[in-house]
Amino acid sequence: MIAVRDFTYTYPAAPRPALIDINLEIAPGQFVGVVGANGAGKSTLCYALSGFIPDFYRGDVKGSLSVAGRDLCKTPVAELAGEVGLVFANPFNQITGARFTVREELAFGLENLGRPRDEMVARVDEALRLTGLTELADRSPYALSGGQQQRVAIASVIVLRPKVLVLDEPTSQLDPVGAREVFETLDALTGEGATVILAEHKLEWIAAHADRVIALRGGRVAADGTPREVLADASAEELGLMPTRYTLAARLAATQGVVKRDGPLPVTLDEAREFFGGRQREGA
Amino acid sequence: MQRSFNTLTLALIPVAIAINIAIGQIIVLLKLPVYLDSIGTVLVGLLAGPIAGLITGGLTNIIWGVSGLNPQYTPFFYVAAVIGLMAGIFARLGWARTIWMWALGGLITGVVAAIISAPTSAIVFGGVTGAGTDLIVAALRASGAGIMQATFGQGIVSDPLDKLATFVIVWLIVRALPLRLRVRFPNAEYLPK
Amino acid sequence: MTNAFSLYTPRASALHRLHPLTMLALVVFCLVAGLALPGPWGPYVVFLLLILPLAALGQVLPNLLSTAVKIALPFAISVFLIQGLFWTGGTPVVELGPLSLKREGLWFAAQSTGRVLTVVSSFLLLSLTTRPDALMIALDQRGAPKTLTYIVLATIQIAPRFQAKARTILDAQRARGLETEGSVGRRVAALLPLVVPLVLGSIIDIEERAMALDARAFSRSGPKTSLLTLRDTSAQRAGRWLLLLGMIAVVALGIWLRRAA
Numbered sequence: 001m002i003a004v005r006d007f008t009y010t011y012p013a014a015p016r017p018a019l020i021d022i023n024l025e026i027a028p029g030q031f032v033g034v035v036g037a038n039g040a041g042k043s044t045l046c047y048a049l050s051g052f053i054p055d056f057y058r059g060d061v062k063g064s065l066s067v068a069g070r071d072l073c074k075t076p077v078a079e080l081a082g083e084v085g086l087v088f089a090n091p092f093n094q095i096t097g098a099r100f101t102v103r104e105e106l107a108f109g110l111e112n113l114g115r116p117r118d119e120m121v122a123r124v125d126e127a128l129r130l131t132g133l134t135e136l137a138d139r140s141p142y143a144l145s146g147g148q149q150q151r152v153a154i155a156s157v158i159v160l161r162p163k164v165l166v167l168d169e170p171t172s173q174l175d176p177v178g179a180r181e182v183f184e185t186l187d188a189l190t191g192e193g194a195t196v197i198l199a200e201h202k203l204e205w206i207a208a209h210a211d212r213v214i215a216l217r218g219g220r221v222a223a224d225g226t227p228r229e230v231l232a233d234a235s236a237e238e239l240g241l242m243p244t245r246y247t248l249a250a251r252l253a254a255t256q257g258v259v260k261r262d263g264p265l266p267v268t269l270d271e272a273r274e275f276f277g278g279r280q281r282e283g284a
Numbered sequence: 285m286q287r288s289f290n291t292l293t294l295a296l297i298p299v300a301i302a303i304n305i306a307i308g309q310i311i312v313l314l315k316l317p318v319y320l321d322s323i324g325t326v327l328v329g330l331l332a333g334p335i336a337g338l339i340t341g342g343l344t345n346i347i348w349g350v351s352g353l354n355p356q357y358t359p360f361f362y363v364a365a366v367i368g369l370m371a372g373i374f375a376r377l378g379w380a381r382t383i384w385m386w387a388l389g390g391l392i393t394g395v396v397a398a399i400i401s402a403p404t405s406a407i408v409f410g411g412v413t414g415a416g417t418d419l420i421v422a423a424l425r426a427s428g429a430g431i432m433q434a435t436f437g438q439g440i441v442s443d444p445l446d447k448l449a450t451f452v453i454v455w456l457i458v459r460a461l462p463l464r465l466r467v468r469f470p471n472a473e474y475l476p477k
Numbered sequence: 478m479t480n481a482f483s484l485y486t487p488r489a490s491a492l493h494r495l496h497p498l499t500m501l502a503l504v505v506f507c508l509v510a511g512l513a514l515p516g517p518w519g520p521y522v523v524f525l526l527l528i529l530p531l532a533a534l535g536q537v538l539p540n541l542l543s544t545a546v547k548i549a550l551p552f553a554i555s556v557f558l559i560q561g562l563f564w565t566g567g568t569p570v571v572e573l574g575p576l577s578l579k580r581e582g583l584w585f586a587a588q589s590t591g592r593v594l595t596v597v598s599s600f601l602l603l604s605l606t607t608r609p610d611a612l613m614i615a616l617d618q619r620g621a622p623k624t625l626t627y628i629v630l631a632t633i634q635i636a637p638r639f640q641a642k643a644r645t646i647l648d649a650q651r652a653r654g655l656e657t658e659g660s661v662g663r664r665v666a667a668l669l670p671l672v673v674p675l676v677l678g679s680i681i682d683i684e685e686r687a688m689a690l691d692a693r694a695f696s697r698s699g700p701k702t703s704l705l706t707l708r709d710t711s712a713q714r715a716g717r718w719l720l721l722l723g724m725i726a727v728v729a730l731g732i733w734l735r736r737a738a
Contacts, residue, residue, distance in 0.1 A: 013463045052688060056291075058468060078291075081694035092638075093685035096693065097298065097631035100610045107704035109693035114700045121704070142634060156693060291696050294624055295687035298631035299639075299679050305482075306639035307672055310647055316664055323676060339628070347632050352484035352604030355597040356548060408512075408596065410560055410589025414551030418559060425563030431585075449665050456669070457676050465684060 001195055002026035002049065002164060006063035009044065009053055018044040020219040022063070026197070026212075028163075031190050033210035033227065034199040037240025040216040042199040043088075046168040049197055050086035051077045068163055081109055085157035088168040091149035094156075095141045102144070102152055103128070103137040109160045127159035130192070131185050147178025151185050158189065165189070166197045183209075204244045207231055207267035215239045232265040246272035292468055293332040297340050300324030304344045317417070318446040322367050326390075326447075326454045329371025330380055331469040337368025359408050363401045367393055367447070371454075375474045383455055383476070390451030391444045398439030402432055411435040417442055482633035484544070484604040492535035497612040498619070499713045502720040503531070504603040509724045511595030513731035515738065517584060520591030528598045537605040545598040552593050557586040609633055614705050623701060627690075639679070646671050 004024040010017040019041050026032055034042050047053050051072045054061045065072045067084055088094065099105040106127055110120045128134045131151045136144060141152050150170055158165060167186070171179035183205055190196055190209065200206055206213060206227060213230040215223040217239050223230045230236065232247050243251070246266045253259040259276060266272040301324055308321025325344060329337025341364035349358025374380065374389035405411055411431045412418045417438050424434035458466070459476045466475055487493070492500065511523040532541040560582040567579025603612075613626040650671050690696070 011464055012467045050692070052691070056688060056691060076696075077691045078694050078697040081692060081697065086688065086692045088685060088688070090682070090685055093682050094689040096627075096686075096690055096695070097634040098627045099630070100608075100634070104610075104704055108695075111702050111704060112694035112697055114702050117702060117704065117706070120702065124704070140634075142638070153689070160694070289624065291687040291691050292683065294627065294695075295683040295690060296680070297628050298635055299683050299686070301628070301632045302636040302639040303676055303679060305636050306643040307675070309640060310643050310671070311668075313647075314664075314668075316668075318665060320668075320672070323672065327676070327680075343628060343632070347482070347629060347636075350600050350604060351482050351609070351633060352544065352601045353482065354548075355600040356552070356593065358600060359596065408589075408592050409552060410556040410586060410593075412552060412555035412559055412589075414555045418555045422559045422563060425559055425565070428565055430565070431560070453669065453672055457673055457680070460673070460677055461680060465681065 001028040002067050004065045007065050008062040010060040012059045018219050029193050031196045031211045033206035033213045036216035041219040043168050046166045046199050050084045050166040051080040082160045084164045085162035086166045087153050087170050089172045091146050094153035101138050102141050105141045106156050106159050123159050127155040131155040146174045147181040150182050164195045168199045207244055228264050228267050231267045250275050293336050300328045300340050301344045322450050325368040326371040326450050329368045330375045333470050334369045334372025337372040338365045341365040341368035359404050363397050375471050380476055386455050390448040394444030394447035398443040402436040405435045406431045482636040483609050486537055486605050488536040490536045492606045496709045496713050497607050497615040500607045502717045504599050506720045506724055508599040510727045513728045515734050516588030520595040524594050535606045541601045548597050549594050553590045556589045560586045
């Protein structure tokens with residue numbers, strides 16, 4: 001689905017590249033978490049995977065980056081709507097302002113693609129349902145909470161049925177309630193088999209949901225594997241990643257000899273149960 | 285105007301109009317002898333060129349008026365459009381590279397604004413605005429000036445000062461913009477260093 | 478619509494049911510008639526016999542009257558005093574101590590007030606009865622550029638948020654003791670900490686706003702479609718042509734009346 005080859009990118013007027021020698025293959029339907037410290041290149045990778053580099057950001061590109069065989073670096077970003085979709089942190093800036101209701105905001109992209117009205121109505125209804133916005137369809141997008149606005153942003157992109165959905169820290173400007181709404185929405189979407197790339201600091205959520213984690217440091221891929229391989233590894237902290245509470249508890253238990261077990265540390269609740277002996281009380 | 289603007293310029297225009305309106309109304313509250321209701325317009329002229337500036341200026345007054353909030357501004361839409369146009373032309377002439385030439389551009393724009401707004405002010409509004417600057421009109425009328433002269437006299441006292449302040453503020457703002465963003469506007473090569 | 482920069486007031490009126498272009502033609506007719514007919518009576522005839530009855534039909538008469546008066550009154554006071562008192566070489570009608578009100582000045586002031594009233598109330602009539610998004614969509618279905626629709630609709634939704642932001646910054650500056658005394662230059666300079674962060678922050682935000690637009694295929698060329706549909710009738714189409722002819726007629730009438738006078 002996605003193939004990145006020797007990809008190096010420098011922003012205009014920047015002294016050094018933001019991404020260096022990136023090589024990635026991402027299979028259709030994969031849910032990939034992108035992690036790393038601030039400035040590691042997470043956002044830049046997201047912009048590249050959604051076609052904004054170099055068409056929108058300009059700058060200097062080496063190597064290639066393609067989605068479903070289409071070279072993103074040689075295609076204008078407006079032609080890519082429907083192929084790749086991008087959601088980013090600030091919900092307010094993602095509302096186009098060009099439409100007065102949530103329903104019309106969702107239809108905006110389809111209108112620009114010139115889709116027939118019947119198809120538009122059906123696809124908007126489906127996107128409203130998937131993001132749990134049906135009840136709010138006739139409200140002004142500006143009258144919604146941050147979490148609801150972010151769901152509108154997600155819905156406005158998935159209504160275009162992109163082959164790849166890229167999300168750049170979609171919960172970083174939301175309160176805990178808003179963040180949970182967004183994660184629940186993403187849960188529903190991955191159930192639909194979409195290819196999702198999610199840059200995120202909330203590692204516990206990534207650990208529980210991603211098929212694969214890519215860790216970046218200084219613009220390079222520093223680790224790439226299953227969540228357990230990447231996040232429970234002793235080197236994770238050097239990448240600026242805060243281990244999950246399950247990993248921390250297990251590491252403490254292992255060093256103090258409470259639990260004697262070989263193999264990788266857990267990163268999710270289920271793995272922690274198994275690690276701590278697999279006994280599970282019903283209803284606990 | 286379909287594809288003559290890049291998306292960045294298009295996204296800038298509504299924000300610039302909102303800046304005109306928001307700051308313009310704050311200044312009214314502060315009772316200052318300036319308007320500062322064309323900061324967004326001059327900004328667009330400088331960053332994106334004369335045509336984008338013209339559209340921003342013209343639409344500011346049309347939207348401000350037709351929305352029903354300040355209908356008295358709409359007849360002056362062409363004045364606001366010319367302000368944006370002139371800012372764009374001065375930028376293209378390279379005047380924005382130094383603050384002195386740019387400030388001079390502001391003064392010239394103010395004089396032009398005073399000249400071209402006088403007829404509409406006199407014919408549609410009887411030469412008054414209903415604001416404090418009407419005292420100038422009163423004084424000029426009392427000393428025997430005609431309606432058009434009195435109106436122009438009011439404009440020539442307030443407009444150059446206002447446009448000078450506006451141009452200087454815009455210059456300071458553009459200089460503070462991150463380089464990464466500045467290089468992507470159509471006028472990138474004409475911006476202050 | 479409370480979130481947009483618009484006075485639109487929903488009512489179940491005949492005027493609200495009109496196609497936005499019909500409403501626009503009607504308002505432009507009022508505007509043209511008010512400015513074309515000779516003063517001082519011309520604008521008042523339009524205001525009293527056309528705009529007010531239409532506002533009543535649209536069930537927005539109180540809204541229109543109160544807003545129009547609020548805007549036009551300061552003008553009226555200013556213009557009557559200045560042009561009434563200081564008209565050069567006019568005929569005095571009322572003596573006020575050393576000053577006197579001149580007939581020609583009052584006549585001129587009455588005409589100016591009438592024009593202001595017509596301009597203001599015409600726009601108010603449009604704004605109160607017509608959804609701005611419907612109007613813009615109607616215009617772009619008639620071939621107006623999509624970019625214009627975007628600029629206008631985005632502006633009226635962003636502007637109230639900016640006003641709120643500006644007010645917050647102003648209050649913060651006031652709490653820290655914003656200069657409200659001193660010379661003009663000083664007070665304008667004192668505004669910089671208010672103006673610069675507001676503008677700078679919003680310009681930096683436009684990068685993301687532009688990305689969101691491009692992610693929704695905004696800059697794609699080719700035909701576009703519309704979710705919102707507008708009801709138009711052949712009667713309204715005919716009405717719009719009649720209003721256009723009416724505008725030409727009323728301009729001609731205005732010229733003829735001025736010649737005759």
